[in-house]
Structure formats: structure tokens, C-alpha cells
Amino acid sequence: MEKVLLVLPLMIPIFSALLITNNRLIKESQITKVVAVTVVLNAILALFSIYINPITHLHILKVNNFLDLYLRIDQLSRLFTLLASFLWVLTAFYAFGYMKSKPRLRQFYLFFTLTLGIVLGIAFSGNLFTLYVYYELLTLSTLPLVMYNGTEQALSSGKKYIIYSFSGATLILFGMMLLYSVTGTMAFSPRGILTYVDSADHSILLLSYIVMFLGFGVKAALVPFHSWLPTAMVAPTPVSALLHAVAVVKSGVFSLIRMTYFIFGATAVRALDAPKYLMPFVVLTIIMGSFLALHQEHLKKRLAYSTISQLGYMLLGILMLNPNGLSGAMLHMINHALIKITLFFIVGAITLKTEKKYIHQIDGLGKQMPISMLCFAIAAISLVGIPPTNGFVSKWYLGLGAMNGNNLGYIFILLLSAFLTAGYLLPIVVTAFFKNNQSNEGNSREVNPHDAEGQIKTVSLDPGKAMLVPIMGLTILIVILGLFPNPVISFLNGIIVDAF
Secondary structure, three states: OHHHHHHHHHHHHHHHHHHHHOOOOOOHHHHHHHHHHHHHHHHHHHHHHHHOOOOOEEEEEEOOOOOEEEEEOOHHHHHHHHHHHHHHHHHHHHHHHHOOOOOOHHHHHHHHHHHHHHHHHHHHEOEHHHHHHHHHHHHHHHHHHHOOOOOHHHHHHHHHHHHHHHHHHHHHHHHHHHHHHHHOOOEOOOOOOOOOOOHHHHHHHHHHHHHHHHHHHHHOOOOOOOOHHHHHHHOOHHHHHHHHHOOOHHHHHHHHHHHHHHHHOHHHHHHHOOHHHHHHHHHHHHHHHHHHHHOOOEHHHHHHHHHHHHHHHHHHHHHHOOHHHHHHHHHHHHHHHHHHHHHHHHHHHHHHHHOOOEHHHOOOHHHHOHHHHHHHHHHHHHHHOOOOOHHHHHHHHHHHHHHHOOOHHHHHHHHHHHHHHHHHHHHHHHHHHHOOOHHHHHHOEEEOOOOOOOOEEEOOOOOOHHHHHHHHHHHHHHHHHHHOOHHHHHHHHHHHHHHO
16 A cells, blocks of 8 residues: 555546546546646645655566666655645646636646656656656656647747757766666665776766766756757746746756766765866856846746756756755755746736736836736845845855855856846846836726726736736745745755765
């Protein structure tokens, strides 16, 4: 029974997706109810599996030490499971409001639900082979979501996404074979499986680490493998939010943490001197993403390039190879997920309610959508790293990690990127609240016939509760985690103990 409970969070979304495909059993009007029950029930079962179930590891199918489908739960698994399950519930309810008038809802929710089970499979993976299998399934399940609109642009974006993803997968597989030729195992282990690096194996292990880092870096939008991410913005906003918050890019970051600290180990990576070869890519990702975001007028594309830069922060923390750096990377994985999904939810609400997609079109929008734009302002401030928001906490730990490693140049990079982040996000807030577009204002006002003086009354364009409640809840959480970060930091300390 305990073994069944371990795999239920992975199987229920798949079973639910199969139900959704049956239009006789599940009518169109019932799809959202099925999805709501699935994501909520699955979140509860995931919590039960990772905290209460006594079984924490399970071999599903083992051919040899390489071909081994193996599930294992540790503190890092718990972190990613909690993050994915929580954000999936919020995104589902947001999608109910956003997608209700869209076509092909059955197709959308089929892959939306299926992807949840696959992401949890990544979280539960006990070795590199299992992680690789779920990682590839993630590409296949998210591809139809990227191409959902069916336009020429969507199909082109999907083609680019799958080419980049499969290219990264090829690098990962090559690195896995090199690693296995030396170690004979790929099971995740605290502090890694390499207790030392033999000089005869140095070149093979270094090549293995570098190609796998670049391979997993594709989904983490590592420059120069980043360009698939902005083009994927053609997808509906709930998909964009998941791509940027947890489903794809954070799966890449999670996999890099697994590989670095639970396969190779910090000691071995340091002995290989691998960061020397990879840090230029990471620094370029942080700076280039920020500069490219500055030049985007399209709201979603500006957020997409912002994501590239912010992912660089996480990769920087991973390669620092010290406890504070890794804490900063994991904190930013959590905090960026909450911030960025909030920003995408708001931009989606703007597009849905006003059909505006560009920054120059939102003059005075703060008067029409006061709650949404206030939440946007708070999330933007947090991404810059201004206290008392959660973005400040993760960047503080990244700064501490840079100081621990005597890499003051990284602090300069973090500060420069923070200024650039302010440069591409705060103008959106200023435009919405402090610029007054007469045509916009005219469209948002109507005469109240019950007002004897004929005063003009502003009509709110904030979205309905299905979309607004997740936005407000996430914004409140952004502030709470900035004011009270210690519970999260204490949780992460369990991962730090395993890693070092």
C-alpha cells in the first residue's frame, strides 16, 4: 500500500488526462471541475507521500545500474514537489477564468494536467536515468501547450522549442554515458557519488559535467541556448506562467542542482575546476538577459527576457559551490517562481480585459486596474531585490555566497543586473500609474445615470475572482516571505546538510 501511495501523485494526473480525452464520460462543461479536483487532490496526496508515507524509495523497473527507473524522496524532492503542487493549483484556477472563452479546452487541459504528473516525476526521481526519462517526457507534454494557438507563429515556436530541447537531451545522454563509464552508477547520493577525482578520469568527468550542465542549461535558458524561451511566449498566459515559474525552466535548475550536488558533489566539481569553464556562460546569461529585456516593448517578451537573466542568478549560486550560494540559488528558485508567475498572471489579465500587449498602450492603466497594477508594482519591486520583499532575501544570500568564495566581481554583476531589472520593470509601473492617456481614460469611464450631478465614474477592469484571487494571494506571499524568510531558510538547511 505504501508503494502505491508513493506513485499516486505521478499517476493521478495521467489518469485524469485520460478521462479528459473521453468526451462521452467527461462533457465540455465538466472539464474544469475534473481539473480542479485533480490538482487539489494531487497536492494533498503529494504532501502525504513526501511527509507521512514511510516508503521513500522504490525501484519501478531495473534492468541494470544504468537502465533503472527509481523513485526516491529527500528534502530537495520535497522542495520541488511543494513548489510545483502549490503553483499548479493557483494556475489552474487562474486558467479557469482566462481560458473560459478559448477554443480547444479539452486539448489544453489534457496536456496541462499531464504535465503536472511529469513535473512531479522529475521531483521524485532517484537517479539520473529516471530524471532524464521524465525530463524528455516534459518536452513532449509541454510542446502542444506551446503550439496551442495553432498559428504559423505558434507552430514555428514549437518547432524551435523541440529542436533546442532534444539537442540539450542529446548532450545530457552523452554526459550520462561518460559518467557511467567511470562510476558504474547514477543514483543520487548526499554529497555526490564521487569521493575523489582520479587523475586518469579527470578529463572524462570534466567533459561529462560540462556537457550535462549545458544540456540541462537549455531548459534553464542558459545563453546561448536561450532563444526558445521568448518565442514560446506565443502560448496562452497560463502556459507562459508555468513555463517561467516551475514546469520547464525550474526543472532545468532543479536538475542542475541534482547533478552538481547529488551526483558529482561540490568537492569533485571544485577539483574538476568546472566553474571556470561555465561561469562565462552564466554571467553572460545574467547581463544579456537584462539588456535584451530593456529593449522589449511587448510585455510578455520583456518578462521572458527577464526570466533568462533571473535564471542566471540561480546558475550562479549553483556554481559558487558553497552553502550560502546554494541557499541563494534555491531561495531564488522559489522566490522567482512566485514573483514571475504573479507578473505573468497580471499581464494576462491586462491582455484579456483590454487587449493591450505593449508598454506604450498601458498609459493610465493603473486607474482602470488598480488592484492588478498594485500587485504588479509589488512583484516588480521584489524582482529588483528591494526589501522587505522575498526577492531581497535570495539576492542577499547570493551576495553572501559571492563573499564566501572571495568573488567580489559576482557582487558587481548582481548589483548591475538589479539596476537593469529596475530599468525594465519600473517604467511599466510608472507608465501605468503616472502617465495619463486621454483616449484610454475616455474608454474606461461612463456616466452614472443615478448620479444627479452627472459625475464621471471610473469602471474597474480588474479581472474576476478566479484570476484576481491567485494574483492577490501570490502578492501577499511575496511580502510575507520577505518579512519572515526563516521557515523557508530552515527548510533549505536540510538540503544544505545533504549537499555539503
